[in-house]
Amino acid sequence: SQFTSTAFRTALAAKGAIQSMSSVGRCYDNARMESFFATLKKEKLYRIDTMKMTQEMVKTIIFRYIQYYNHRRIYSTNDGLPPLSKRALYHCTVAA
Template sequence: MPEPAWQVAVRQAFAHHSQRYGTHRLRAEVQAQDHRGSRWRICPVLKAHGLRAQQPCSFVPRTTETDPAVRAAPNRLLGQPAPTAPNRVWVGDITYLPRQGGGWLYLAVWLARCLRKIVGWHVRETMPEDLVSEALRRALVVRRPAAGLIVHSDQGRQYTATRFKDLVSRYGAVQSMSRRDNCYDNAHAESFWSRFKAELLDGGSFPGLAEARLEISHHIAYYNTTQHGTPPFSAQL
């Protein structure tokens, strides 16, 4: 019995992308070719042919570099109830994404604390100061939050930079920071990464920055729309 066309498409897509794509991205690939295929149907196909996406190396790059000489903002979220309305608290963080052939890309996001939706993001090949400020600027321009928005992060040098502080002040926002070496103070942002990266990467890696930007954009639209079964993010904010 001949192999179904959609299964052939799965194997061809897997080979074309140098064995870097997992089920999430393979599904998008075969669906773009007008084949029906869910992640749960794709898994047995890969297993039957002994195919498994290459895993990124175990080295974890450091994304938080603090400067002891810089005065940090206080943690304005300590002891405060969770916000019940959007655009009252945004939390930010940076993570790394594996790149094919070695190396990393760095993604900065800002999350609306109330709805756990992504309001702004930016990805680069390095971690300059404007990685987080550009992500925040985009969010501020689109969302136009009222004055008094709390912008919370860790004490990384990108968040203590003068340009970032000026941006926060210019939009009438208030800066808040985790206490030094206390990961629990920014747990809302850090816990977000486990699900988001697992679905985005699905065991694979990115060929380069352009491909990463495209896939991240698509995945954020998917994440914001399907998070907790809520309607599209734009309708909520």
């Protein structure tokens, strides 16, 4: 895949990034991120014509969507709470 290519690994090393990949057959290791990116595409990116936008415009749209997703979007597996609200509730419960 593109994530195991020499060019990709070289680019990561040049930026000082460490690649993290699960072993073959462990597809659930990254399930939450796969779910997030699928939601981002379905709810935002597939609904706009990104080909007519600058890279900065697309970055801004994605940044705003991430803010919305984390702070306001209802998430069914979090008891109807956005991710950051659920996290705050969890930390309050653990601290008590």
